[in-house]
Amino acid sequence: MSEIEGFWAVVPAGGSGTRLWPVSRATSPKFLHDLTGSGRTLIQATVDRLRPLAGQRVLVVTGARHVDAVARQVPELDSDHVLAEPSPRDSMAAIAWAAAVLEARDADAVLGSFAADHVIDGEAEFRAAVTEAVAVAREDYLVTIGIEPTHPSTGFGYIQAGRQLPGFATACRARQFVEKPDAERAATYLATGEFRWNAGMFVVRARVLLDLLQRWHPELAAGARALAAAPDRRDEIWPTLEKIAIDHAVAEPAADEGLVAVVPGSFGWDDIGDFRSLAELLPGDASNGVTTVGPGQVETVDSTGLVLTASDRTIALVGVEDVVVVETHDAILVTTTDRAQDVKKIVQRLGDRGRDALL
Structure with a gap:
């Protein structure tokens, strides 16, 4: 499969993975470790997975204390393709900053956000899902890739899919995002066949994402764009950005207005949230x-x-x-x-x- 023209892979690489202590630490979080015995750390495997789709258009957003480690592990990244967060501000600030940087470079850029610490089984299926998601995003949807659930998990949020979008193979409108359910509700979700796990994978035009953010969190959108325009003011602007997850900031309200699409992902996926998850994966x-x-x-x-x-x-x-x-x-x-x-x-x-x- 060839690279997707105009597509940028954004890799948020944050968090300290406290449930995986003492392997994962604040100074050396789980994405810097080879937890699966593959010979590649989680961030290396993530970039490997995205290269066939984005080529050199990979942008990593990570904590300032992890920049050197990321550069050592992924030396092929250009220095200006690593954005250093002075402090944790949750996923929306990180992704909005990346989106603003890309918007300034290419008004039509499509970004896909994929966490640095997830494990994927089924590379071909993953690439197919991302390719369709990019095509849907070019129609100005915010697109999420929903994972086919294998069991009624209480550890993940869910996305409810609605009617199929005309002209696309599998994409549907997203009816709603729902928080982590209890066991009974999770089983009910699976029985309907309409729900998928929310893996936090979003594909969208950079401009569209920031315009949506402008509707519900205008100060955060303005701050991200100001940061992209004046990176030398990073330490001044960054602390003013609101702490909020992308799901709550944009995805949930946009879904309520019919602006979100979901592309089903038939590949295996795990976020290695704790040692039980890792034990089941290996x-x-x-x-x-x-x-x-x-x-x-x-x-x-x-x-x-x-x-x-x-x-x-x-x-x-x-x-x-x-x-x-x-x-x-x-x-x-x-x-x-x-x-x-x-x-x-x-x-x-x-x-x-x-x-x-x-x-």
């Missing part, structure tokens, strides 16, 4: 029931779970089920897949105790 070892990532030696007796190691030391498991063991140079985490969401509480406790070196 293939297990049929011989001992434990999935291992890293150079360490793992010996098991009647045990199941996930082990991530940073050294070549031996880790032995005896009679434990669904355990998670994570070993780094300065910390060891032991939990279970059922309590994986609670790892963030350890990070909070360390912060409360002033143990910033571990964060």
Whole structure:
């Protein structure tokens, strides 16, 4: 598949991934790590995936403290293709800044926003979905790629698809975005066949996105455009930008007015939100029931779970089920897949105790 003319891939690379501590830290978040054992970090795999569609037109938005690490991991990026956020301001500010930069370069530019820390299985299906999404975006829709749900997840938001758009193979109008549901409601969603997971993948003309933002959050839109026009004022303008997610700022109100389209994604997708998610994503070892990532030696007796190691030391498991063991140079985490969401509480406790070196 050839590159899509006029298409820019925007890669927001933020967050600290507190549920994946101690691998993911504020200074070295999960997108800088190879969590799947593929030999490529998550951001490297993301850029690899987008190159066939965008070529050199890849723009990364990341924290100022991560710019050097991103440059080392993705050295083919031009220096002006990395935007450095002075502080976290949530997804809308990051994507709006990128959109304003692109609008200034090309009034007709179409951008696709794809998080740096997601895992995709099915490259051909992904490229096909993005290609159709770009075509729909050229009709001035805000387009989201909705993932075909494999189970009634309570960990993701959902998008309800309406009638199909004329002239397109699979695109439909998006009826509504809904927040993470409880188990009963998630099952109801799947039973209708109308709902898809919201993976936060948006494709839209840069100008259209900023004009939509201008309707509901005019100061944020104006700030993003001012930042693009005067990057030397970054430290002055950036702190004034509103903290809000793109879903709440633009996608939800635009869907209510029939301005959002959804293209179904039939590829496998995971945001690796915690160690349970990672354990389910990785293939297990049929011989001992434990999935291992890293150079360490793992010996098991009647045990199941996930082990991530940073050294070549031996880790032995005896009679434990669904355990998670994570070993780094300065910390060891032991939990279970059922309590994986609670790892963030350890990070909070360390912060409360002033143990910033571990964060």
